[in-house]
Amino acid sequence: MFDINKIRSDFPVLAREVYGKPLVYFDNGATTQKPARVIDAVREAYDSYYSNIHRGVHALSDISSGKYENAREKVRAFINAESKKEIIFTAGTTASINLVAFSFGERYIKKGDEVLLTALEHHANIVPWQMMCERKGAVLKVIPINDDGSLKLEKVNELITGKTKIIAVTHVSNAIGVINPVKEIIEAAHKHNIPVLVDGAQGIQHGHVDVMGLDADFYVFSGHKVYGPTGIGVLYGKRKWLEDMPPYQGGGDMVDRVSFEKTTYNELPFKFEAGTTNFVGAIGLAEALNYIGSIGMDNISKHENELKHYAKERLEQLGGLTFYGTSANTISILSFLVDNIHQYDAGMILDKMGVAIRTGSHCAQPVMSRFGIDGTIRASMCFYNTKEEIDILCEGIEKVKMMML
Amino acid sequence: MSNNGKTINQVQDQIIDEFSLFDDWMDKYDHLIEEGKDLQLLDENEKKQDFLIEGCQSRVWLKPDFDGEKIYFKADSDAIITKGIVALLIKVLSGRTPSEILETDLYFIEEVGLSQNLSPTRSNGLLAMVKQMKLYAMAYKAKQKG
Numbered sequence: 338m339f340d341i342n343k344i345r346s347d348f349p350v351l352a353r354e355v356y357g358k359p360l361v362y363f364d365n366g367a368t369t370q371k372p373a374r375v376i377d378a379v380r381e382a383y384d385s386y387y388s389n390i391h392r393g394v395h396a397l398s399d400i401s402s403g404k405y406e407n408a409r410e411k412v413r414a415f416i417n418a419e420s421k422k423e424i425i426f427t428a429g430t431t432a433s434i435n436l437v438a439f440s441f442g443e444r445y446i447k448k449g450d451e452v453l454l455t456a457l458e459h460h461a462n463i464v465p466w467q468m469m470c471e472r473k474g475a476v477l478k479v480i481p482i483n484d485d486g487s488l489k490l491e492k493v494n495e496l497i498t499g500k501t502k503i504i505a506v507t508h509v510s511n512a513i514g515v516i517n518p519v520k521e522i523i524e525a526a527h528k529h530n531i532p533v534l535v536d537g538a539q540g541i542q543h544g545h546v547d548v549m550g551l552d553a554d555f556y557v558f559s560g561h562k563v564y565g566p567t568g569i570g571v572l573y574g575k576r577k578w579l580e581d582m583p584p585y586q587g588g589g590d591m592v593d594r595v596s597f598e599k600t601t602y603n604e605l606p607f608k609f610e611a612g613t614t615n616f617v618g619a620i621g622l623a624e625a626l627n628y629i630g631s632i633g634m635d636n637i638s639k640h641e642n643e644l645k646h647y648a649k650e651r652l653e654q655l656g657g658l659t660f661y662g663t664s665a666n667t668i669s670i671l672s673f674l675v676d677n678i679h680q681y682d683a684g685m686i687l688d689k690m691g692v693a694i695r696t697g698s699h700c701a702q703p704v705m706s707r708f709g710i711d712g713t714i715r716a717s718m719c720f721y722n723t724k725e726e727i728d729i730l731c732e733g734i735e736k737v738k739m740m741m742l
Numbered sequence: 743m744s745n746n747g748k749t750i751n752q753v754q755d756q757i758i759d760e761f762s763l764f765d766d767w768m769d770k771y772d773h774l775i776e777e778g779k780d781l782q783l784l785d786e787n788e789k790k791q792d793f794l795i796e797g798c799q800s801r802v803w804l805k806p807d808f809d810g811e812k813i814y815f816k817a818d819s820d821a822i823i824t825k826g827i828v829a830l831l832i833k834v835l836s837g838r839t840p841s842e843i844l845e846t847d848l849y850f851i852e853e854v855g856l857s858q859n860l861s862p863t864r865s866n867g868l869l870a871m872v873k874q875m876k877l878y879a880m881a882y883k884a885k886q887k888g
Contacts, residue, residue, distance in 0.1 A: 356767060679821035681800040689767035697799050711820075712799070740772060741822055 339636045344721050347372040347628075351721060358691030361726045366511050366539060366670055366717030367695055368561045371625070378624035379566055382617045390616050391590060391607075405616040408623035409606070415626045416556060417547040418573050422605040425579070426619050429570035430538040431461040433557035434505070436572055436609060437534055438465035440582040441503060448474035451500045453531075455480045455488055455517060456707055457510040460700045462536045466505060475502075482707060486515040486662035493525045501526075504533045508540030508556075512701035512715070513662025514670030516540075523552050532578060538562055542629075542719065543668045544638050548573050560618060565625035569618030572609070579605050586611040637720040641669040644718045648727045655734055661708055669718040672699075675734055678741045680714045686740060687714075687733045694730070745837045753834050754850040761854040770855065774826030781829040784818045795870045800824045802867050806878040812837050813882055815875065827856065827868055835875055840883035844876060 345351050348370045353360050362370060382404070388397035390405050409424045418424060427433045446452075452466050456479050463477075470477050478496055481489050497504075504526050509516050523533045532554035537546060541558040548556045555578070560569035574582075584591055584602055588611035593601040602608045629637065648671055652658055657676040675683055684696035697712040698705045705712055716730060745753060764770045784793070784803055793803040800821030807814040815836040819825040834850065835843050851857050856868065 679800055679824075681821045682823050685823050686768070686771060689771070711801075736768070740768070740775065 339632070339640060341640075341721075341723060344632065345723075347374070348721055349373055349376070355691045355693075356689050359729075361692040361722075361729050363716040363718055363722065363726070363730065364693045364695050365542075365719040365722075366562075366699070366715060368567070369542065369564050369719060370721070371566070372564060372628050374628055375565060375621050375624045379617055379621040382620050387617070389613055401616060404620050404623075405614075408616075408619040411623035411626050412571055412573075412619075415546075415630075416541075416571075416573055417549050419549060420576060423573055423576050423579065425572040425574065425606045425609045426614050426616075427557075427570040427572050427609075428568055428615065429559040429561070430536060430557050431465075431559075431570075433555075433570050433572035434462055434534070434536065435465045436585040437555050437557070437574070437582075438469045440585050440609075441532075441578070442469035442473055442475075444582050445502050446470075446473045446475050449500060450475040450502045451478050451498060452476070453478050453480060453493075453496055453501055453504040455506050456482045457486070457488065457512070457515060457517065457704055458505070458507050458701065459511050459536065459538065460702070461538075462505055462507055462534075463703070476500075479703075480506075482515075483664075485664040486510065486513045487664040487666065488515075488517055488522075490518055490521055493522055497526065497529055497531065501529065501531050504531055505536065506533065507536040507538075508546075509543065509668050509670075510662065510701070510704065511539045511670075512699040512704045512713070513672045514539075514667040514717075515662045515664050516666045516668060519553070520551055523554075527552065532575075539668065539670075542637075543641060545634050554578055560622040560625065563622070563625055564628060565622035566615075566618045569615045569622050571622075576605065579609065584608050584611070588612040590614075632720065640720045641718060644722055644724065644727065645669040645671070647724050648716065648718065648730070651727055651731050652734065655731060655738070657738065658734075661710075661713055669722075670715060671718075672713040672715045674710065674713055675737060676742060678737060680712045682741055683714050683734070683737045686737045687730070690729070690733045690736065692730055692733045745833075750834055750838060750842060750846050754848070754853075757830055757833065757850045758853045771823060771826075774830075775822050776826070777829040777833075778819075778822055778825035781818070781825055781832065782816050784816050788816070789818060795867055795874050800867070802828060802871060804828070804871060804874055806875075806882075808878075808882045808885075810886075812839055813843065813878060817871075824867065828871055830854075831868075831871055831875065840879040840886065843879035844883065848872060 350370050386397050386400040388401045390402040409421050412424050413421050480492050506517050506522055519535050526533045534555035535553045537556050537558040542563040554575050556573040558571055561567040591603050591608050591611040593603050659674045661672045680696040695715045788805055789803045793805045795802045800819050802819045804817045815832045817828040
């Protein structure tokens with residue numbers, strides 16, 4: 338059973354007030370709050386068995402290493418990867434994309450080659466590719482979107498050329514909530530033997546992700562956006578690519594043998610995990626995934642979908658709102674502007690009413706440019722939010738209109 | 743903008759007095775919005791890239807005018823609350839000599855509760871505006887000496 342009161346009580350911070358008003362947290366697209374059991378798992382790691390992994394022969398190191406590898410198995414099962422060797426722990430989505438852009442680029446990209454992105458990408462799935470393209474003399478190309486924010490899927494085949502070496506697409510737009518047809522893109526790309534990286538930063542927490550089902554070559558996400566700790570992220574990569582790609586960073590744990598003449602690298606996944614990783618973060622992430630499992634992803638999606646429809650309906654009733662990302666295929670993110678009111682003014686007023694929303698370009702300036710705007714107000718909801726909170730947001734927007742118009 | 747013969751600190755104290763009437767944040771913002779309406783705005787053709795202050799989520803233009811003794815500022819913003827904030831700064835610092843501007847401790851910002859907007863990560867650009875005004879003052883001061 339989906340008991341919203343019980344769920345809310347699982348997240349300590351949701352009980353707090355800001356400026357004397359109950360916190361309404363609608364900035365889940367930026368980061369999600371943590372359930373007590375994740376906080377407890379992190380605390381327990383430091384309290385009870387903290388020790389560096391893979392190195393010691395002593396008891397605590399054994400426990401830490403075991404928990405870390407269990408976390409890897411938990412992630413593997415959560416996204417349905419074939420092998421634990423395909424799960425690399427990183428610092429987050431951005432770090433994962435930088436790793437692939439660098440290592441894949443080093444191995445496969447030559448002057449004049451092409452990398453294909455979509456017009457919906459977050460800066461984190463643009464800039465690392467741009468840096469690699471500059472280094473290699475390669476070219477970035479962009480799949481455009483329609484006015485409702487949906488991808489012009491028919492352009493994918495047009496834009497793929499003999500020089501296209503990789504396609505990097507976001508699973509879900511962080512700025513406007515639109516879900517990309519990643520399965521179709523992957524199918525189209527694989528007809529030409531082109532691998533696809535999926536940026537799952539906004540996808541992993543809102544629905545089932547099955548990397549084998551998708552046949553994704555790379556799938557990346559952050560722990561902190563899926564109720565886990567900050568500073569931990571995941572890179573899933575098909576073994577054939579990860580085996581073939583050179584390491585990204587050098588250091589401890591990623592080596593097999595080191596001498597001053599020559600170093601041989603450790604096997605997967607350690608080859609891509611140089612230095613002491615954020616193993617406590619990984620343990621916390623695994624607990625977050627356990628927690629999601631206990632709620633059930635179907636229940637989460639259902640509640641979030643209800644919230645999205647309720648919020649859209651209520652906000653539309655207020656009048657004067659322009660929505661961006663009006664495609665039917667979206668997650669529980671609403672991106673909008675109110676009359677001609679600057680999003681920043683609206684954000685300032687809403688903040689003082691206890692409502693946390695995000696304003697600005699959402700690190701996706703090309704998306705904003707596509708719609709000819711500087712930014713939007715973004716309410717990103719998740720399964721611990723309620724219709725009552727949406728009512729408070731609506732009261733807030735009414736107040737904004739009253740003060741600004 | 744004339745400062746009616748008041749010293750910088752007299753103007754700061756007056757702003758603090760005005761804001762002390764409001765307990766509620768919404769009333770403070772209402773007052774800020776009103777302050778913004780009094781701002782002597784830039785003409786559209788003055789809203790040039792040169793006068794745009796970087797680092798703000800909303801756009802702010804700040805144009806200095808130096809008569810050899812004092813600096814007069816005009817400004818505008820596409821966000822109404824930001825316009826109110828820059829209006830307060832102009833009330834305090836416009837029509838002052840470069841030395842006065844450089845030496846001023848802007849204590850009213852803390853007193854009226856706007857200091858949370860001063861952190862470099864806050865994007866309304868209050869810090870950037872203050873910095874820009876002081877940079878102009880520094881440049882004009884150098885010119886005076888030269």
